[in-house]
Structure formats: structure tokens, C-alpha cells
Amino acid sequence: MSDFPVSFTDGYSRPVPKPEPVSLDFAVDRSSPVPLYYQLAQQLESAIEHGRLAPGSLLGNEIELAGRLGLSRPTVRQAIQSLVDKGLLVRRRGIGTQVVHSQVKRPLELSSLYDDLQAAGQSPATRVLRNETEPASAEVAAALGVAEGSEIQVIERLRLTHGEPMAYLCNYLPAQLLELDSERLEETGLYRLMRAAGITLHSARQAVGARNATAEEGEQLTEPEGAALLTMQRTTYDDTGRAVEYGTHIYRASRYAFEFQLLVRP
Amino acid sequence: MSDFPVSFTDGYSRPVPKPEPVSLDFAVDRSSPVPLYYQLAQQLESAIEHGRLAPGSLLGNEIELAGRLGLSRPTVRQAIQSLVDKGLLVRRRGIGTQVVHSQVKRPLELSSLYDDLQAAGQSPATRVLRNETEPASAEVAAALGVAEGSEIQVIERLRLTHGEPMAYLCNYLPAQLLELDSERLEETGLYRLMRAAGITLHSARQAVGARNATAEEGEQLTEPEGAALLTMQRTTYDDTGRAVEYGTHIYRASRYAFEFQLLVRP
């Protein structure tokens, strides 16, 4: 009953030669306004990313590390914890803290299509099809948590890469939230404009599905009627929990797929 | 930007100069093996979920709260921090800690299709089409980070609800990882079996796309050829960062869509 057919120490994971603590020369600057735990966390992250801390290697115990850096244990723990939250380190009671084996890095961000494309060197462009205000429909009002009929900013955009349509984006925002200039919308992404306006995005609820293109959708996206389209509906919330954006997006499945990474916290 | 339809400061801080926020009778059990910060966090979460702590309401300062509960401030902070991480609370230096406005709850979990369907009262069923080992192909070996040709457990399943096909699931696992009984696989989900075997799932990398059904796929899922299908590829890692599962899933877009919530940590 107690012995499962699983064994962590042997088996498929290449024979790990008992990990040994690594000792790197970290140092913190107490005169800096940057918090000490943050300085340490960044140095650790950098060391992991550059391979100076090998995957699977032990970090050395917290108390000794604290003493070597002239820090207290809670400070060191705070630094380590932030990297554990990022999925870079693993703590094991009685064992120690070790670097995660895999090469995964990004913990999952509330991604902006524009930024994603730009980062991928896809030279994105935007064509604003519509940018005006209208009274909130029942659906939009429910999604944004506002009264039906209140003023809502509606934006319809076509996102292109290399001159080819890639997605049709329709977004709804509370009208008073942000001044949206069509010119700027063609230059950058909506999320970046919102952040620049002092809105700190915090969480989003998404639904991703698929359906066959209608004739009209096909024409807009230069896909044949019936082609598979990827659909997304998203409501975004700021750090106080207010809904700040609701959108319906349609992507050409032949040119786009969502990629993201999930983290599970126990 | 200064006048939103919602304002945090008015309402309760007007009548009384000293805003005495919600004062609920929390209490911790020191004889319990459950950590104190965790007890407090659960009581707070429960109070938020049941509306005893209204959205937007202040939590009262940490020091006073600690005193009232007979706890130290770090313990109270740890409890609050865990809820901030979950997206239920917001801290503001100089202001206080508030309950977020929206009603969103689930922070996003590494979801199991089976559990999701069961939670939705869909009475899921599974038909195991294939369950055997084979040498790893190049694609699978790369995804799992093992040598090409090493033994891999292959599982093909059809997931049904109400007797109707909903998804076709193909998964690859390192052969030594887990003993997979086809009978058990028909009774529950793969993730639950892995967890029961002592594997703590930690993160996953997913790609979601769409495509038109081939004739064969259509037959398997009782969809017409050309119907829009939702596709997902996923690699799952355990808490040490080892890849423990790779899978290719195909969902009937007419019957299923992904829903999930993203959290952004600054």
C-alpha cells in the first residue's frame, strides 16, 4: 500500500550525482534603495539563468547563506521565496533548496498580442476599424460590471503581420477610464496604453474556443468560409478588482496559437 | 483619471474620523497542527467569499489585527500575503489592505479535464483506446527531455459526457514513472492518478490552437469533416522541473472551450 511503482531517485531521470551545494560570491549593496531581498533574488535568478547555478544543485542552507552575506535569515528566505514563486527554485524540508531541473522560465504573463508579436520579430501592425462610444449592451455590461446602457468605448481593430491579417479584435472599456487615440492604437497595443495611463493590470478571465468562419469573417481575415478560427473572450481586471476591459478576439488558426505556461501553487 | 465610477475612500471613512473597518471575530486554535497563518488565511478567505468582508472594505491595520488575535505581525502578514497572492486582497502602503472589488475567485489551476467536467456535473466517462509502451519518437523525446528511443507509455483516450464524445486525448509518459491501469484510467483522470502516486504537479507549458477536422477525426468525435476543432499540446512538469507528461488533445469546439484565469504578479 505504501510503496508505489514510482521512485524518484532512480529511473528515467538521468542518474543525478548527488547534488552538492554551490558557493557563489553574492554581495548586496546596503546603500542602495533596492530592497536587500530583491537584490539577492535578482542575483540568484541571474546565476540560475546563466548556468552558474546548475539545475538540481543545492543552494546551501539559509542560515549559512545569510551569515555569509551579512543578512538575516528572514531576508534570505524572502529572496528565496520569490524565486520559488517564480518556479525557479524548490524547497524541501529537511533536504534543502535546489534549482529546478527544467529550463522553463516565464511564469505566465497577461500577454499582449502586440507585444508578443513584436517580441517574436513579427513587425505587427494595427488597423483601427472603429473607435467610438456607445451604450453598454447587456452582455458587455455584465462582463464589465457596469449598468446597462452606460457609456462604453468600443474599439474594433485588425491586427496584421507582414501585411497579412492575423486577428480581429473587438474591445469594450468603460468610457471614462482612458482616452483612446486611434493614432496611438495603430502604433502600439491596448495594454501598453492602459499601463501608460496608470492602470495596473492584475488578472484576467479568459475563455478560448474555436469555430468555423462565416463568410463575412472569412473575408475580413482572408480565410475561406468554414476555416477554423480561434476565438477568445477576455475580461481584464486591475489591481483593485475592477473590470477594465472586455474583449472578443478572433484569430486565424492557420497563423496563430496561444502559448502559455501555468504555475500551480499548493 | 481621478474620478472613476467607483471610489474607495468615501462611504465608510466619511462619518467617522477613525474608520473602524469590519471587525469580525476571528480566532485561531493554537493546539491545532495547522499553521496559525494558514488558519487565519482560511478564515479571511471564507469571510470574503461569504460576503462578510465586503469588496473594497478595509481590513484594518496589521498591528491592531495581530494584537486582537494574539498573534505577531509577521504571522498576520503571512496570512494576508497568501491572500494577496491569490488575488483576493490588495495592499497599499500608507492606505491599508482592501478586499478586491470583483467577484473573481479561482486563481487558475493546472486543470484536469476530468475534474472540471465532474465539478460541472457533466458525469464524464473515459474510453481507453490504447495503453502500451513504445520507444520515444523525436517529438516526444524532445518534449519530455529524454533520450530518443527510450521507453514511453502511450495512452489514447476518448473522453465522453452524456454518452457523447467530447475530446480525444493522447498522452505520453516516461514508462517507469507510473503504473497505469486501464481500468483506473476509465474511472478517473490522469492527473489524479499521478498525484495519488506521489507526483506533485507544478507547472505546465501549453499551446492552444484550432484546425479543421479530418475525416478520421470527424468520425472519432462524431463531427462532420471540416468542423472546427480545438487543439491543445501540453507538457507538464513536477516540482523538481522534470517533464512528467506530454499530451496532444483534440476537443470538439462545439462542445468545449477553455476557461481560465490569469494572475499577474508584479
Added chain:
DNA sequence: GACATCACATTGTCCTGACATGTTCCCTGG
């Protein structure tokens, strides 16, 4: 009346210290 300044409240950071709990491994006793 408008603007700068100060006091206050609150969270952010950091310290020291202590004990609890889970792992590993050696050493002892059989």
C-alpha cells in the same frame, strides 16, 4: 484661495531569537 508643509496612519523592510518538523545518515544493539 492656492500651494507648500507637516503630522499621522499604514504597509514595507530588516533584524534577532527560538522552537517545530521532516530527512538523511551514521551508529549502536540485536
Added chain:
DNA sequence: CCAGGGAACATGTCAGGACAATGTGATGTC
């Protein structure tokens, strides 16, 4: 030779205090 116990060691939990940084509101000055 094997099994069990316990020491050593690691992280987990908790306490109490101190000062810094920041947002708010009242005060004072021009």
C-alpha cells in the same frame, strides 16, 4: 548482517521590535 534509534541538518513556523517609505489629510503660509 540487519534493523532501529538518534544525532545532525535543513526548512517551516512564530514572536517581538525597529526604522523606512508612502499616501492622506490637516495645517499653515503666501
